Structure formats: structure tokens, C-alpha cells
Amino acid sequence: MKAPRFHYVRPESLDATLGLLAEYGEDARILAGGQSLMPTLNMRLSQPKVLIDINRIEALKGIAVHDGMVRIGALARHVEVMNSPIVAEALPLIAEAMPHVAHVAVRNRGTFGGSIALADPSAEMPACILALGASVVVDGVRGRRTIAADDFFIGLYETAREPDELLVEVLLPPQKPGHVSVFMELSRRHGDFAIAGIACHARVAGGVINDARLAYFGSEAKPVLGTRTMAILNGKAWPTASNEVVNAALDEDLDPIGNTFGSPATKLHLQKVLTRRVLDAAVQRARAP
Amino acid sequence: MGEFAIGQGVPRFEDPRLVRGGGRYVDDVALPRMAYGYVLRSPHAHARIRSIDTGKAKAAPGVLAVLTGSDWEAAGWRDLPVPGGMKRRDGSPSYKPRFPALVKDRVRWVGDYVAFVVGETLHQAADAAELIEIDYEPLPAVTATANAAVPGAPLVWDDCPGNVCFARFEGDKTATDAAFARADHIVKHRFVINRVTAATMEPRGAVGDYNVADGRYTLYAVLQRAQGYRAELAQVLGVPESMVRVVAGDVGGSFGMKSAIFNENPLTLLASKLIGRPVKWTGTRSEAFLGDAQGRDNVTDAELALDKDGNFLGLRVKSLVNAGAYLQPGMPAFTGNLGTLAGVYKTPASHVDVTVVFSNTNPMRPYRGNGRPEAAYVIERMVDLAADELGLDPYELRRLNMIPPEAMPFKTSVTFTYDCGEFEKSMDIALKMADVNSFEKRRAAARKRGKLRGIGLSFTIERAAAGGFEGAEIRFDRSGTVTLVSGSHSQGQGHETVFKQLVCDRLGLDPNEVYYLQGDTDQVFFGEGTGGSRSATMAGSAFHLASEKIVVKATQIAAHLLKLEAADINFADGIFSSAKTNQTLTIQEVARAAADPSKLPKDMEAGLVSNAVFDTDTQNFPNGCHICEVEIDEDTGEVEIVDYNVVDDVGTVLNPLLLHGQIDGGIAQGLGQVLMEDIRFDADGQLLTGSFMDYAMPRARNTPAFHVESNPVPTKTNPLGTKGAGEAGCVGAMPAVANALVDALSVLGVKHVEMPATPERIWRSIQEARAG
């Protein structure tokens, strides 16, 4: 199949982009890396009237540290994030997760902002920014907003971004000493979308887990924090915290949706398996010098 | 000839061209004034078409033609070929469905052909197709094989009761019943062999070019057999074969799927005739899933009768096979391969009972092995199931029942008479390669790492190069260089390499001076083609015979030139010599002389050209032992293949490098089906696995290095001693991988896992085994 008819614009500035978004709203679609958008157009699953290509906008590019936060521009390609020394140093969770995002060819074009804006329930990056307590910056003619990742993901492919807003960057707190992060996922083949997965960030000392943030993806309509599980784990030594209690909490936290890759029961089971493995790894990593 | 001799692992001559993008595939064909076709496919699995309105589409920009079933009918062209000659259970003739290129009043699968739109550009054609207004009345659909034959199931063809197309029986029912009556043990199992798609790298495509001036039709196509293709096409068009030319360049994979003509072929030709311009159609990947013929898909009940010592007494197999919505050429051919069910065993009595049913799904065609892997899977799973039930060692159970070399030729109780093979020896080599003796240590070590390790063996045999013929031509030109004209067509196997190697070995030629030609019916006289693991045997033998003819004639010419008797001339490594003179002649010199009648004996025709046909009524039986080792993550059901060893017997090995390529690729397809590949439909018949995101193909990461060794037992049924190698890997892999999976899970009490054994399915079978 080939894409239906659409208009194509390639603004050179942020302001021009925001103007176009204000003008076309729901009828417009931002074109970033195109790795998700182009297939849906070619399969005629979506038929926007206007494509706004943001690839020329310098303000959306780059990865840098500002005011103690790491700023990843919406247009940073997956491959840039994967190879960034800043990310390797300050955001080991993202560095660990990025190789699981698709394949080389897709990572060469796909963008960090595109991944967050799309909010695929099986995608790695939304879960990571949720686990890290990052915030998402969106801009529009009505003004700029900073939205906590906790509030950004609303439902299936649904975010707090309004149709006339552009995702411009994500701000992430660098990992602090005493913290560890662990990323794990299960997929049919490496590089496929996850069937179940966890992005975890926690303070771990002497086997005791504090302030754990466990973001579950692949099994729900959107990445979700395992809030009850996190509360149960808080201040306890792992693995002394009983598996059963954690599993019971996960029964409450999660409500998996089945698909061709797994039934709800399988997915819930896999998230339980991963929780155990992720926490084991967290404790082990904290111990390793 | 040293590095190009038969038996050398000569790297493929094709590769530099293909890997640098120099391939010439059908989509690379660009003709002046070419227009583009687009197929509008049915969105329903089953529906009546109340009306079709093409008005808006015809008026859309750039549209040159919109063809529907009525236009097809009006053209007066015939149906696409539908196989016949089979029988139903009551002896009445098989059901022969109509098969027009475009349907008129009823669609029978999601993807069925409703309209063909031709535009100045592909996009214009696709846009216009969306403007065609069709009033569908959806009908109940049946997709699952097991449901198609259930009384009351929706009828795919109203006048085909029970959806039964035909039935087929093999073996001896009375003898088998008697064997079962005196058995000490009867092992039974039902297997569901799922549906897969060929997923060729190059999708199907066609360029149709009708020449108004001379009234001739040219089709640029993807195919396996040029002449058969042309014959089918001429029949559909209702014109003499000489008025049709079929040309195929490189073909990027077929596996049986591209073996016969398909609807788009005559559609591009009809459209070309109507608009007076060439018309190209290229399938997309999405269309490949929706429109390609698919493979496998049956439900099989098997029973094995044994005496108290484990001797096989009888085998009973009852199988329900899905034909899809139409009956496609080649589909019934799988029945010819049921003989694989006999395996390498002495089993004295067998009976096979097959029913083929229609359903609202893609039509079926041969797919790598065409019945062989399915049958091999059934018998080799049954042997493991029997070993488990009787508490016997699966290797020893096979050893006990294997046909020994001294019993050859051996007539099995299903279909075939094997001519040769050393099964026990091949198995012993494989057992050693796989270090089976220390497997339990590896299992225990894996357990400590939280993994379930299993080992599985299969010993399979299949029929290759079924009786038939193939032609080959060797043409020396006036300068002494050579063109090889092959009737067999490559879809990536490496025909060019092996045939050049063969002829260069026989005639002492430099492969750089040899041009290989295939796939153009104006240039190739024969063209029975590739399929059923036949090319090395058939075309290889034809090239061998053609080489011999060249040597005979060239020797006469050399004798004439050297003024000696032909009997005094020796030929080796491209040089004619004689003990009676110190003069020599190269074959090129002889060929140059052959082009000049003044240099030839009086009655000899000029030219050094030979045409040979290899014609046989027999077949050969490649066989081999596969041993697969897997590790399963008990918590997640994830499978890793950690070791894979093969000992094959494909007779004389012409080129070990290409042989390994065939075996490796076959294994990848076999394990792909057992572990992940799966075509699925929902209850309404909608395809759920319509892209590579949903239809999982194995990748390099899913396949370990395969260790392949050969125990060649050359066959006497052809001059080269080769046996077919194209399907062997796939045949052995399905049961070997499945047996390994079950062995790994057996500690938990699991007896069988259905394919594809996805992590989910494995995890569920663990849960079920635990629950008792």
C-alpha cells in the first residue's frame, strides 16, 4: 500500500511549526523520524491532511545538561541517545534500554520525542522516563508547559499533549549516587516490541530498597507505575520482602490487556517474573563496586 | 579442474552481482509507456457481491482501466488452471472450483480478487481503487481446518457438500487393521500442523506486455518453471503457446509459492491489451500476506502399533488438510509425498487416509517440502511419543526399527521403494557429533542455571526429484566460449554456480568464459523447472549428458584435425591429445573449427552445440539425522536453540558450500514454523498476522551455528549419484526441534507442545502439566 494524499510542509523554525499546528490542529500530524508514522500512512490506517516535517528545526535537536537536568531534544535520534556519553554517565537506565528499541535502521531515524509523543504501550522510552520521574516539555501558541511524566501518559496512545502542541524536549534528573537502575523486557525476538517489561530506578543500600520506581510496560494500555508494589518494597530488604506479598500487590497494580503475543494471565505472570529478576539485579548491582 | 571441480565448495558466481544490487528482478523491468496495476482485494472472508460501481474510479485522475469480474468474463479468457483427476471418498471426481482471475459475485477469502485498476502511476491506481463502490452481503465464514468438515459448516462452494474437495488413501487398510489387532501397545496422538506463508524476500510481481503489431503476449514474471508457466498462460488466454513469451530474471525466493501462474499474470496482460500499453503489478509485503498462496495446515491423527519389544507393527494416519478457498495448481501434489510417513522404518503395514477441505482462507500451494516436513514431523514425533510411553530409549527404538542397508532396495508400507541409505551409520555419526553421551551432564548444569535443557533427534527421509525430465543445452559459439542454457530456474539456490561447475569440470572450461542463461521461453527449449528438490538431479544430469555429447562430437573433430582415429584421442581437462602424436588441441580450438564446415569431416554438421534431456521414471531419497538441543526458561517459556547437528545423505555432494546453504536455510524454515511462524485468522476470517510485526520469522539470533556433515551414499538412479537437497533441512528440522522441546519439558510431565511453540504456549503447557 501507499500513503493517501496529504500536504507536506517543512517549517524552518519552532514558531512557524507552532503556527502551523495552531492552524491545522487535529488535521495535522508531526513528522519526526517517520518510523511509526510512515507505516500507518502507507497502510492507510491514518489519513492526516497535513504533515509537518520538523526535521529542520535546530531547537529540537541535541542532548545536553542544563541546570542539573539532562535535556534530550525531541529530535534526538535513538542512535544519538544510545551513543551519548551524557546518557551513559547520567542516565544508565536509558542507556540500558535503548538497544532494545527496534533495530539499527529504525534507531538511525526514529526520535526520542517521537517515541514519547506516540506513547506506544509496548515502547521502552515512555516507561524509562516514567521510572526516572522525568518531565515532558510541550510548546504551542498558547504557551509552553512542563508536564510530569506521571501525568503525561493518559491511555492507549493518548497523552496530555494537546493537538496544537509540539513535544520539544524531555528533562531528566541524572541518576544520583546510591541509586541503581535496571531495565528488563521480554519480547518475541530481540528488537520486537515488548510483551512485558520493567524500567526500574531505586535507591539501594545493603540490600534494602528505597524510593523504588517500577514502570511497567508492554502489558497495559500505557506505561504504569506499580504503586502498591513500590510501597510494599519501600524500606525493606530484598529478597526478604516476600514474593507472595509482592505478587499480590502486582495483582492490584496491573490489569494486563491480552493480544496475539500473550493473554492477560501470561502477561501478569511475566511481569511478576520480571519484577523478581529486576529486584534481584538491583540488589546485586548496588553491591557490585 | 582443481578449484572448480565437482565436490569443491565453489563460492556462488551469482553473489557479487546480487549483493551489489545488480539483480534483475521483475520489478526492475521498466518498459516504455508502462502503466501500473493495483488489485482491489476482498475485505471479507466470505460475502456475496450485490453490486460493483466503478464509475467514480474510472473518472479518477490518471485511471486507464478498471477491470472487474464482468470484464474478465467479457474478455472470454478461461479460468486459471485447477487441478483435477483426484477422487472423493465415494469414488466420485474431486470438486473442481471455478477460478477466474477476478470474481464476479462472491468473495471467498480476505484478499480474494475483486478488481484490477490500472493508472498512469501506482498511486493513482490505488487511490482510484478506494473509489470503487461495492455492496457486499457478508456470509458466515469457516477458516479453521478442523471446523471446515464439521456438518453444518458454512459452505465455501455451494455445490461442494461438506467442503470436501478430494480424499486420498495410501497403504493397506486390511493389513494395518490386522497389525493393530495383534499389537501390545498402541500409541495415539493428534497433531495440529499450523499454516505458514513463504514470505519470499521478493514479493510476487508481473509485467504484462501485449504487442498489437504481432499479437504476441510477453509476460515478465517470477517463476520456477518457464515452459510450464507459458503453457498455463496460453491456456488461460486461449492462444497458441508460440504467441506467448514468458521471461523471468532473478527470482527472490519461491519455495513453491511462485510455482504456477497466479491471477495478476493474465490481469496485467488483459489490461495491457485493453489499454495498448505495458502494465506492471508489484505486490507489497502486506499483499503478500493477504494474497499469496500459503502452506502446510492440517490436523492429523496418528496411531502407531508396537509389539512388546518395541517393533513397529503398523501405522495409521488420518489427516484433514486445508486447501484454502480455491484449488491451486500443485496443491494436491502433497499427496505424492505421504510416503515420508513411512520414515526409515521397516513398519510392515500402514494406512493413510487424507481428506482435503475448502475454507475461507488463502489458497494453498506447495511450500518447501510440500507434505514431506508435515509427514516427517508426524512419524518422528510418534516415535518419540512411543519411546516415552513404553519407557524406551528413543535412539534405540529407532535403531531397532530402522531399515538396514542390506535390505535395500526396500519397499515401505507407504508408497515408496528406497534404493539406498545407511540410516544407522548416519545416526551414529550424529550421536557422536552431538556428544549425546554426556547430554545428561549438560541438562543438570542447565538446571542449576534455572534452565530446562532438552535434546531431540529426528531421522527423516523424503522423495526428491520425482520421475520426470529436464533439458539442458551447451552452446559453444564461434570463438570457443560457451553459453549454458538451463531449463531449471533458480530462485536463489545457486543454479548458475553448480551447473557452471559441473560443465567446467566435465569440459575443462574457465567459468569466466561461460555465460549462464535461464528463464526465457524464447531461448530455452526445456523448462520443467525447479521444485521438489529436483534441479541438481534433473538439470545436473542433463548438463552431464550434454557434456558427454559435446565430448563425443569434439573428439571426432579433433581426430579429423589431427588425422587420427577417434579411438586414439584422449580428452582431459579441456585438451585433446593422443599417444600417436605430440600435437594437442584445446576444446576451444576444436569449437572454433566446428564453426567452419571446411575443417570438418564431410558429413558432419557444423557447430559444437548439444542439447540433452535427462528423463527418468524413478526418484531418489535424501535422508538424514538432525539432533537439536534447546534450553527453555521455565519462568517465561523462552526457547534458545543451543546446539544443532546434522548428518545428511544427499548422495554425491556437488558443492558442499551450497549444500550447507540449502540445509541451513531449510532448518531455519523448519524451526521457524515450530517456534514462531504462524498465519492466524480471527473468527470472522480476518487475517491477524498481516505484517512482519505479527508474523515472526526467525532471525540470525534465533539460529545457532548448524554443524552439518555428510554421509553420502550415492544413488544409482542418476548419472551424478546426487539426491535432492532443497527440502531436506526443513524436513528434518520440524521434528528434531519439536522433540527437543518436549524432551526439555518432559521433566515436568509435558508430552507434547503444538506449533508454533511460542513462549506463551510453552508456559501454558508447563502450567497445565503442573496442574495435572
Ligand SMILES: Cc1cc2nc3c(=O)[nH]c(=O)nc-3n(C[C@H](O)[C@H](O)[C@H](O)COP(=O)(O)OP(=O)(O)OC[C@H]3O[C@@H](n4cnc5c(N)ncnc54)[C@H](O)[C@@H]3O)c2cc1C
Ligand atoms: C520495525 C520497527 C520496530 C520497532 N520497534 C520498536 C521497539 O521495539 N520499541 C520502540 O519503542 N519503538 C519501536 N519502533 C518505533 C520507533 O522507535 C519509532 O521511531 C518511534 O516510536 C517514533 O519515533 P519517530 O521519530 O519515528 O516518530 P514518527 O513516526 O515520525 O511519529 C510518531 C508519532 O508521534 C508524533 N510525533 C513525533 N514527534 C513529535 C513531536 N516532537 N511532537 C508531537 N508529536 C510528535 C507523530 O505525529 C506521530 O503521530 C519500531 C519501529 C519499527 C518500524
